[in-house]
Amino acid sequence: MNIDFNKSQDGLVPAIIQDAITSKVLMLGYMNNEAYTKTVEIGKVTFFSRTKNRLWTKGEESGNFLNVISIKNDCDQDSLLIKVNPVGPTCHKGTDTCWEETNEQSFGFLSELENVIKSRRENADSKSSYVASLFEKGINKIAQKVGEEAVEIVIEAKDNNDELFLNEGADLLFHYLILLQAKGYALNDVVKVLEGRHS
Incomplete structure (x- = not known):
């Protein structure tokens, strides 16, 4: 996959995390090339934490991992859509999503x-x-x-x-x-x- 990490000065691309079953957007994080590579290798979403200034695998402390189902690059090659199977709540505040929505399947x-x-x-x-x-x-x-x-x-x-x-x-x-x-x-x-x- 050709991802353009050089479009931003910090070498980061946004990664939208979406539940593969419910299609709910769970959170937004950022990845550099190293975080993307680790995500592919271990099958669990790994971000580059801007606050910790290091790689951070979601769930490494809580156990609420985001198991990768698929990764897609957008038309400009500078943002990712990652479909996952979440283990537990996604937000660090204990909610299903970072927007405090319930992660339930909707049929429109x-x-x-x-x-x-x-x-x-x-x-x-x-x-x-x-x-x-x-x-x-x-x-x-x-x-x-x-x-x-x-x-x-x-x-x-x-x-x-x-x-x-x-x-x-x-x-x-x-x-x-x-x-x-x-x-x-x-x-x-x-x-x-x-x-x-x-x-």
Whole structure:
């Protein structure tokens, strides 16, 4: 890998550390050529500490190592993206990230939708909220709705109306997220099962 350590006067390049599974940015550090070489050799992220003025392997005192999964150089060859498998919290303050974020997997809009469903279940009046009314009717009604939506998507899959097919898919997914919460689970629990099958 051709890394341009000479672009800065101190010979350091920024290294963005990202969780390989959750894609959360965990921290930012700096590497010189020696730190990069050691990182590759031992498979654990090693920085050049500007305060200690020496190489510093993250976790050398705490045991919270950052095990390297991959390293990429940017288009200007002067910054690195390092995907890792973190052992324990990353920040020296004990938080998952240096921005005090929880290092949990997010599924973008689907995670937002899960939060909306949870909020409606906990806070909304069943007379004004479709989601709340389903939870009030119980698990049998929710499971029935999932079954109905599953049948409808099968029917639409046999036709040629893409819009109806996609809408039925959205309905099925929406009601499945409701069913997951009714059973005490979340989308992440299903993903873990799929990941287990994949490995």
